[in-house]
Amino acid sequence: MFRAFSPSSSFGSPAVARLSVVGGVAVSALFLLAGPASAHVSVQPQGEAAKGGYAVINFKVPNERDDASTTKVEVSLPADHPLASVMPQPVPGWKASVAKEKLAKPLTMHGNTITEAVSKVTWTSDGGKIGPGEFQQFPLSVGQLPEDTDQLVFKALQTYDNKEVVRWIEETKEGAEEPESPAPVLKLTAATGDGHGAAGSGHDDSASDTADKAAATTGDPKNGATTTASADSSDTTARVLGVVGIVVGAAGVAFGVLAGRRRTTA
Numbered sequence: 001m002f003r004a005f006s007p008s009s010s011f012g013s014p015a016v017a018r019l020s021v022v023g024g025v026a027v028s029a030l031f032l033l034a035g036p037a038s039a040h041v042s043v044q045p046q047g048e049a050a051k052g053g054y055a056v057i058n059f060k061v062p063n064e065r066d067d068a069s070t071t072k073v074e075v076s077l078p079a080d081h082p083l084a085s086v087m088p089q090p091v092p093g094w095k096a097s098v099a100k101e102k103l104a105k106p107l108t109m110h111g112n113t114i115t116e117a118v119s120k121v122t123w124t125s126d127g128g129k130i131g132p133g134e135f136q137q138f139p140l141s142v143g144q145l146p147e148d149t150d151q152l153v154f155k156a157l158q159t160y161d162n163k164e165v166v167r168w169i170e171e172t173k174e175g176a177e178e179p180e181s182p183a184p185v186l187k188l189t190a191a192t193g194d195g196h197g198a199a200g201s202g203h204d205d206s207a208s209d210t211a212d213k214a215a216a217t218t219g220d221p222k223n224g225a226t227t228t229a230s231a232d233s234s235d236t237t238a239r240v241l242g243v244v245g246i247v248v249g250a251a252g253v254a255f256g257v258l259a260g261r262r263r264t265t266a
Helices: 014-034 205-215 228-265
Strands: 042-045 055-062 070-076 085-088 094-109 112-125 135-143 151-153 155-160 165-168 185-187
Touching: 042 185, 055 070, 055 155, 070 135, 085 094, 085 112, 094 135, 112 135
Parallel strands: none
Antiparallel strands: 042 055, 055 135, 070 112, 070 155, 085 135, 094 112, 151 185, 155 165
């Protein structure tokens, strides 16, 4: 004789409890993967940023608000390691302005004495914006990079169209947790070749090549939003689907165990 199936007893079984734990862990992982990663202003080189050389660096600016768009980005260059050559790459929908300051200690570059250096680069909306769920990259060609440090700290201000200003200016202390609003940090690599890249010519041809490649991902002329956002979105979607597959698989195994036990006890 078959025993009637009792939902209350079955769903209170140890197997279901284990299923709940597995499902809970998987769902938690799902939300972790689906959430924004490194949702703050950051800087990365196109290729490498070698000491003593030139490089193209990208400032990646994500929008962290659901009800406002970013319309202005200001990046201050490190005063303790001034950069004599700073050139912004045009970004559709944005207007770039470069501010310079007199140097307390002049620099020597290619046999010339440099008495001033770029202190700030500002990108202001000229029809473009960074909307909710979007990010934008702002490329700069910079040089010569210093040889007496392993990193450069850039402080940034992000302004939204509701007048809110987010200050990405906190420096991360060694051994400490990352601050709430960290300043973008560019890691420098060891010098290559003669240690000066293309310093003799005043610019780095490879940096120019990477700038052209960066142009393909800098934005849509209509709104300034990067086309690479779709690539990031696809990657996140793939990871999310992978976790969903794990959840479904775990559920299938657990219910298989329950079904086997019901047949055994029948």
